[in-house]
Amino acid sequence: MIISIASGKGGTGKTTVAVNLALSLGADIQYFDCDVEEPNGHLFMNPEWKGHHAFSVSIPDVDEPTCSFCGKCGEICEYHAILPIKDHVLVFPELCHSCGGCWLVCPEGAISKKEREIGVIEEGVRDGVEFIHGKLNIGEVLAPPLIKAVKSAAKESHTVIIDAPPGTSCPVIEAVNGSDYIILVTEPTPFGLNDLKLAVEMVRLLKMEFGVIVNKAGIGNDDVYHYCEEENIPVLMKIPNDRKIAEAYSKGSMIIDIYPEYRETFTELYDTIVKATTS
């Protein structure tokens, strides 16, 4: 079973839900932080680090002596990442999507693949929960390949909890695709509601089961609840706007650290999701 935690708006509490859920369940859990641009899960999980490796994508490596400067590589590339000029071939690595077009099309076999590091994958463990996150190198543009690599560590035997990036575009899709259930975390404010609607549009497009968690319940207004009712979206949990929770968060502590009874709440949340996905 794969559960993704997503939200349109950033800073609504995705990581809070994901880490508390993962550690409340404990056994046979994998937690993947797929917010590779700004991963924060490790700050709360404090995993015991087990290993790390660089993550690379393939980019073209042109052997100019073999090149006939026919220009085909430049023609096939939709990303303007390879540009043959008179007697040179310029490669712009950060524009490359690793589609392979140039090395497949080259009639002289002058283009081979070479690896370019764009990030790192780090693994650890905390209280039996397997922790994996990706971290995109600063200045890199393309998050999706790294997200895909993090997700490839998923084990059939485990429940996988995916902490997705904010938004509704390609990195989010890469993170949540293939999940059995999506938890959308929002806050009861106009910004929260606006971005929740976008996130709902996204999960409906992907035809996925989902429910909503309202964080900081008590601030703003009731519009988010009215919206969920009208749209028949289950509100799975409300996390109150609690000064102690906010303070704990600011120091890297979890809800279950300060309110142990929340373990039960998160376990029930999991049971609800299991029921929703099997019915």
Add this chain to the structure above:
Amino acid sequence: MKEIVIISGKGGTGKTTVTAAFASLAERKVMADCDVDAADLHLILEPEIRSQNEFSGGKRAEIRPEDCIECGKCIEVCHFDAIDQDYIIDPVACEGCGVCVWFCPAEAIDFDEAVNGEWYISDTRFGPLVHARLGIAEENSGKLVTLVRREAKALAEEQGLDYIIVDGAPGVGCPVISSITGANVVLIVTEPTLSGLHDLKRVASLASGHFDIPTFICINKHDINPEMTELIETFCHEQNLVLAGKIPYDAVVTDAMVHARTVIEHGNGQVADAIRNIWQRIVVE
């Protein structure tokens, strides 16, 4: 003309609240919302759309079943596993690279410009706003961000305006890089939490380190964790980042949002004062 881009690294730290307040404070400016896949600025600025335009950031491949000879070549060359055994291309997985189109021996794959979103030029009570909406699950947010900034700049030049105020996206990747490349000033809005500091370090090294753009920091809700605020101040000092100011936590921020007003319009108070000082600081430097 000065282009000021507000970003945050971490989401939900108050970028849009600060940007909207700047709309109240700045004179002779155009506003631009570059958080194209979860835009919120319009909720406060309440734009009246003057022009609406389609955005095409790339092409999309589609197999014509009547011409497909099911040879398997497209499946073999696709690096994104976007084509299934029934020769249907998954539009979500497809990156629009066109490699399948090139190699299809039956020329059975269409490859047309896809509409990925829309962008608008609007009137607001604060002047013009350029904003956009990336289609759900779409790619090329960076290109749309670049387009929004280009249009905002053209407008500013045409009308002889002094400022372009840009609301950026969270993160450090594609849309953020497109938001800040070539900007005059970056303001990073952070919060005194462990996550806030962690993400600030990454996004500051992008803006200030990688792109060498003059970078200001503002700490929102600074009083929720004074020790963490101190750590952020130390970090700014060490990195030669200018601390433009600190904004206290106040329920007035959410209240202003609920009433679709900027915190400046919502009445004078400690938050409005703090943001006024930050604006002065950025403009003077």
